[in-house]
Amino acid sequence: MRHYGKNTAWVLILFLICSSLSLSAQEEGQEVLPLESKFKEPLTKVWFNTYGNIRISKRLFWVAQTHFRLQETESTPFVGQMAQIYNRHAIGYIYSKKFNVSLGGVLRLNFNTNEASMDRNLVPEWRIWHQYLFAMPLSSVMTYHRIRIEHRWSQGFAENSEYIFRNRWRYMFRLKVPLNSHKLEPKTFYVSPEAELIMQSGKEVVASPMEDLRLTTTLGYIVTPRLTFAAGLMYSQGQELSNGGIYKQSWTLRFHMYFSPDFRKVKNKLPEIHFND
Numbered sequence: 144m145r146h147y148g149k150n151t152a153w154v155l156i157l158f159l160i161c162s163s164l165s166l167s168a169q170e171e172g173q174e175v176l177p178l179e180s181k182f183k184e185p186l187t188k189v190w191f192n193t194y195g196n197i198r199i200s201k202r203l204f205w206v207a208q209t210h211f212r213l214q215e216t217e218s219t220p221f222v223g224q225m226a227q228i229y230n231r232h233a234i235g236y237i238y239s240k241k242f243n244v245s246l247g248g249v250l251r252l253n254f255n256t257n258e259a260s261m262d263r264n265l266v267p268e269w270r271i272w273h274q275y276l277f278a279m280p281l282s283s284v285m286t287y288h289r290i291r292i293e294h295r296w297s298q299g300f301a302e303n304s305e306y307i308f309r310n311r312w313r314y315m316f317r318l319k320v321p322l323n324s325h326k327l328e329p330k331t332f333y334v335s336p337e338a339e340l341i342m343q344s345g346k347e348v349v350a351s352p353m354e355d356l357r358l359t360t361t362l363g364y365i366v367t368p369r370l371t372f373a374a375g376l377m378y379s380q381g382q383e384l385s386n387g388g389i390y391k392q393s394w395t396l397r398f399h400m401y402f403s404p405d406f407r408k409v410k411n412k413l414p415e416i417h418f419n420d
Contacts, residue, residue: 182380185392187215189222192397196235198405206233206245214256228252233272245274249293255300262300269296283325287317289339307347311354315339319363327365335361335373341381350387355379359397371401 195207210229213222233247249270255262270293277288293311298304317337324331341355361375377395382388 180388180390182390182392185394187221187223188226188393188395189213190395190397192399194399194401196401196403198403198407199234200407202237204235204237204243206231206235206247208232216256216258218258224256225254226256227254231272233274241278243276245272245276247272253297253300257300260300263302264300266298266300268298270294283321283327285319285327287315287319287337289313289315289317291315307345309343309345309348312342312344313339329365329367331365333363333365335359335363335375337361347384351382351384352387353382354384355381361397361399363399369403369405371399373399373401375399 190213191211193209195205197205197207199205208229208231210227210231211225212227212229213224214226215221215223229249229251231247231249233245235243235245237243249268249272251268251270253266253268255264255266272291272293274292275290279286279288291311291313293313295309295311296306297309298306315337316339317335319327319333319335321327322332322334327333337357337359339355339357339359340353341357342352343354344352357377357379359375359377361373363371363373365371375397377397378393379395380390380392383391
């Protein structure tokens with residue numbers, strides 16, 4: 144019994160030590176997660192995106208994408224002001240009509256949308272990205288599986304803030320369903336539901352691995368084999384980097400233009416299946 148009592152005393156002592164260490168860590172400013180997940184009020188955004196797949200040779204193509212992304216502020220609700228400008232480029236390789244890969248870089252310009260902030264208004268962000276896109280026909284429907292991996296260097300708006308490094312792991316599943324035709328051809332309207340999960344990792348990411356979950360429905364129109372327009376609505380949510388227990392949300396109107404110029408002097412220039420992103 145005495146031996147049992149001694150063990151109990153040691154357990155209590157260890158418990159008190161651990162509790163005091165935990166309290167001291169919290170007092171030193173370490174991140175404390177909320178007892179329950181908290182969802183912030185959703186923001187509204189508007190994105191204007193262009194996607195270019197420019198054929199260079201039989202197997203190679205140049206990916207040229209530019210995105211203009213606006214976000215609501217207190218003084219400019221709904222549409223808001225410029226939040227990011229993307230320049231994403233890469234060289235792609237067409238392995239077959241159902242699979243291609245891309246490798247390139249991104250320059251993203253981040254604008255400070257906090258109107259009360261006295262920090263910098265603009266900071267650059269750099270990325271290296273590679274992508275693996277699978278296109279699988281199913282009757283008259285096209286299904287897409289996209290795996291995109293990004294290596295990301297970003298910094299805050301405060302002066303002299305250091306760059307932090309993160310990896311992003313992205314998977315997207317997408318359908319393209321023709322509405323007024325039996326296949327995806329010129330003068331065809333289509334609907335395109337998609338879901339994308341974006342995870343992140345790195346030394347700065349401890350309790351917030353899920354950066355974004357995006358659910359989108361898009362309506363598109365194929366003008367020619369080289370030109371398509373589309374528009375849709377996206378809902379997204381994800382953990383904040385500073386506190387994994389807080390989730391941000393947004394509703395985004397997205398407008399897209401897809402173009403695929405081909406300057407090669409050959410007859411059969413374009414593949415039967417196009418890899419629109």
